Amino acid sequence: MICSAIVDDWHAIASRKELQENKLIGRELLGERIVLWSDGSQIHAMADRCPHRGTRLSLGHVNKDQLICPYHSWQFNNEGGCSFQPAQPDIKPSAGTSIPKYPLVERYGLIWICLGEPPESPPKFKGLDDDYHLVITGPYDVATSAPRVVENFLDVAHLPFVHRGMLGDEEHAEIKDYDVSSKAEGVEVRNFRIWQPNASSIHTEGQEITYSYDILRPYSIMLTKTPARAEEKPTDMIFLTVAPMQELNVRAWIIMATTYGSEETEQAVHDFQDKIFMQDKDILESQIPQKLPLRSNAEKHQRADKASLEYRRWLTQLGVNYGTI
Ligand code: FES
Numbered sequence: 001m002i003c004s005a006i007v008d009d010w011h012a013i014a015s016r017k018e019l020q021e022n023k024l025i026g027r028e029l030l031g032e033r034i035v036l037w038s039d040g041s042q043i044h045a046m047a048d049r050c051p052h053r054g055t056r057l058s059l060g061h062v063n064k065d066q067l068i069c070p071y072h073s074w075q076f077n078n079e080g081g082c083s084f085q086p087a088q089p090d091i092k093p094s095a096g097t098s099i100p101k102y103p104l105v106e107r108y109g110l111i112w113i114c115l116g117e118p119p120e121s122p123p124k125f126k127g128l129d130d131d132y133h134l135v136i137t138g139p140y141d142v143a144t145s146a147p148r149v150v151e152n153f154l155d156v157a158h159l160p161f162v163h164r165g166m167l168g169d170e171e172h173a174e175i176k177d178y179d180v181s182s183k184a185e186g187v188e189v190r191n192f193r194i195w196q197p198n199a200s201s202i203h204t205e206g207q208e209i210t211y212s213y214d215i216l217r218p219y220s221i222m223l224t225k226t227p228a229r230a231e232e233k234p235t236d237m238i239f240l241t242v243a244p245m246q247e248l249n250v251r252a253w254i255i256m257a258t259t260y261g262s263e264e265t266e267q268a269v270h271d272f273q274d275k276i277f278m279q280d281k282d283i284l285e286s287q288i289p290q291k292l293p294l295r296s297n298a299e300k301h302q303r304a305d306k307a308s309l310e311y312r313r314w315l316t317q318l319g320v321n322y323g324t325i
């Protein structure tokens with residue numbers, strides 16, 4: 001059984017932009033197939049499995065508020081109840097003939113769903129206000145576990161090597177001590193200092209950047225890059241959320257919130273992030289075991305891994321058993 005920390009959480013299943021009116025989208029989350037669509041005013045998420053013969057409903061279509069199965073055209077209303085079976089038009093479908101419907105919420109341009117008991121809201125993007133321009137990059141599919149992807153995002157010591165010349169420089173590879181604290185709600189990492197030759201799509205000169213991380217949920221984390229002048233607002237905040245299709249096949253979404261962004265620079269933000277993520281993906285897909293080992297002596301560590309070790313301890317406390325070993 002998948003633990004409650006994961007089942008009873010919100011997971012990003014699609015971006016709002018992907019949903020066109022009455023066009024069905026088939027997705028997978030935690031091994032469950034999901035069908036999603038927008039009827040123009042409301043968005044719906046239901047199990048993508050016809051109760052008749054298990055067919056994928058996302059291969060069907062929507063007609064006047066009815067979801068229609070591609071196989072024998074059973075029709076389902078917006079509550080998931082079966083309303084009509086064409087091969088027996090004289091019989092009213094039984095009340096139990098229905099499709100499970102999932103709670104859904106739209107936040108930061110993403111559609112989040114929960115397969116269990118949902119918490120009040122999706123993870124909160126701290127510090128976000130109207131000064132920021134949001135760009136959703138990805139989704140990036142990775143053949144590994146969600147915690148490996150989150151831990152990689154938190155791992156600053158790889159920047160000079162995997163993102164050489166962009167997010168780090170081999171001449172500045174040393175990671176000085178930084179602060180880590182954790183509460184039941186999450187882990188905070190502060191004062192991670194790193195020299196970056198090319199910190200974002202607009203930063204072309206090298207500078208020392210201070211990173212702060214907030215691990216918000218087992219599979220959601222945000223990074224705030226603080227510029228040298230403390231009175232200025234952070235120029236970049238980056239939010240990563242990882243939605244597992246299956247335990248070892250996950251989809252990562254990255255929301256870039258920048259003070260310098262605009263419609264014109266959106267493509268540059270995408271190009272920059274795509275390049276960075278592809279560098280990470282090769283490393284991530286090479287790591288074994290794919291599940292994140294929670295036992296502290298399962299892997300060797302270095303001083304800079306303090307944040308990763310705290311993340312592992314926190315996952316252990318929450319009882320996260322999906323994507324971990
Ligand atoms: S399988 Fe869906 S109507 Fe028969």
Ligand SMILES: [Fe+2]
Nearest residue numbers: 152162163280
């Ligand atoms: Fe990376």
